[in-house]
């Protein structure tokens with residue numbers, strides 16, 4: 247099995263370096279490859295994702311990305327920016343289901359802005375559609391019409407796009423509490439009404455054992471603050487999923503802890519990345535929290551590499567390290583990126 | 595001066611009835627009219643907003659709406675649903691700037707899901723574009739193309755639409771701390787990039803004294819949870835403004851307290867409504883919190899009727915009533931809708 251590492255920009259290379267230490271320990275047979283993405287790729291090749299790198303990603307079993315972006319590339323043309331490389335990678339791998347867990351580690355409950363009783367035991371899985379919607383819809387552009395400057399995008403979903411991601415949400419829910427809450431603005435958007443209709447249809451066909459509910463995106467943004475533990479699996483489109491998963495992640499108070507997995511069809515490589523960004527302000531200082539990257543590797547072991555037992559052990563080790571007080575700076579501690587990994591390794 | 599009351603559905607009529615008591619006390623010269631909107635209008639006239647009602651709204655100085663919607667009308671055709679009446683009213687009045695304050699009353703800090711130190715003194719004003727964007731863009735629809743069922747919407751903004759709402763945000767900021775944070779997804783949407791460019795241009799032309807920053811909508815959803823007090827005025831489009839203002843409102847813990855104002859061009863009537871919905875589960879019980887409606891009237895006094903002093907007195911009275919312990923059920927108290935108003939009147 248091959249794991250392609252795409253460290254990217256900012257703290258990306260620092261946190262991915264820690265993952266390689268865990269690969270050596272937990273999956274020494276894995277073949278590790280490395281490539282460039284984002285600003286790093288742009289600097290080397292003039293594009294944030296080369297065809298060659300996408301080809302290698304498609305040929306691997308899983309792809310682990312660090313982070314992309316930074317102030318250095320802010321003036322770069324739109325389709326050359328680091329983020330464009332990430333979007334092209336998602337689209338190229340056709341990883342349509344983005345799994346974003348938002349869970350609160352018991353040792354970190356006090357990190358949250360929310361009261362302990364509101365977030366203790368919080369464990370939400372957001373399933374976000376990742377390769378469609380307003381992110382990729384056409385027509386789009388900035389131009390002038392009838393003397394008026396304007397900017398526009400197309401929010402569009404087709405039947406198969408909604409069905410396949412809904413299927414993933416249902417499967418995941420079956421391994422949890424069985425509850426899925428689908429989120430849209432069907433009261434104002436036609437694509438939202440279509441989303442709701444299609445999810446409802448899919449539920450009738452494929453939803454045995456799944457308890458499906460629907461909520462407007464604005465209400466969901468509220469309910470996540472009021473009583474987040476009411477949620478188990480949240481299913482959302484690309485745009486609402488982007489916003490709500492970030493909100494949910496921050497409820498846990500430790501955005502530096504949270505991983506994500508992006509899955510395509512059975513047998514195709516998954517893309518794994520921390521939820522946090524490239525954090526240019528702390529890049530190069532060796533103080534970034536490696537946990538989100540390490541847990542993204544954990545998700546890769548589980549979802550793409552068929553190594554659930556090793557994944558369980560790694561997840562448990564992170565929890566133990568935290569229980570013993572291991573903390574990087576973002577968690578109010580003193581440990582360096584490397585020392586945090588040491589603590590996890592010691593707990594294995 | 596004329597104030598048109600549109601009580602609407604659910605608890606709408608109950609909370610608007612309390613407002614009329616305050617009108618009698620604070621602005622007895624105001625001419626009060628009443629009309630139907632939402633489900634109430636649909637039941638009477640087969641449409642959630644009649645031309646006649648819109649005409650009367652346009653002829654008044656301010657419109658105060660209670661709430662629209664409820665389970666009774668869920669099966670109704672899309673353009674006949676209560677929400678469609680609200681959207682038609684906003685569009686018909688051309689109230690393009692929706693002001694949604696999210697502030698934490700000192701006496702209610704403990705109502706929030708967030709830790710007291712995170713929300714104490716919170717005072718955000720969200721300025722949401724209300725008559726454009728994906729809410730009204732065309733083409734939109736649900737149909738079949740090339741054998742594929744699909745649903746789609748158009749997210750579109752033109753230069754004047756962005757400029758006029760940005761101008762309002764700047765004006766409001768000047769009366770506060772002078773800081774405006776404009777929110778979009780310019781990293782993935784062309785309409786978002788256009789939004790950012792236009793706001794930046796407007797700032798160069800009209801932004802004297804205003805400190806403008808930009809943030810992605812997902813980052814804003816996070817930051818609202820992490821450190822909401824960093825924000826003063828948030829400027830957002832119709833869709834992001836919908837979601838983020840609901841999130842911000844819930845940070846205060848008392849959604850039953852929050853009013854909103856929707857303003858059009860100088861000299862045209864403003865539309866005022868509580869942020870909360872029609873709450874069908876408690877409708878008819880006389881236990882709804884009237885404060886959001888009362889404070890919406892307070893905003894009408896201030897923004898449309900030129901009676902800032904009376905508005906100040908009313909706002910202060912609500913604070914005093916809360917300080918003295920007046921609480922409806924949603925705030926953990928026992929007061930009825932009427933008794934809560936009594937407490938406010940006593941504090942005037």
Ligand SMILES: CC(C)[C@H](C(=O)O)[C@@H](O)C(=O)O
Pocket residue numbers: 329332333488781782812
């Ligand atoms: C960087 C950006 C394009 C991206 C997105 O909007 O999808 C990010 O916010 C994410 O959620 O991974």
Ligand SMILES: CC(C)[C@H](C(=O)O)[C@@H](O)C(=O)O
Pocket residue numbers: 433434464677680681836
């Ligand atoms: C009821 C609905 C159409 C409306 C909106 O989305 O604008 C509501 O959520 C609001 O914010 O007033």
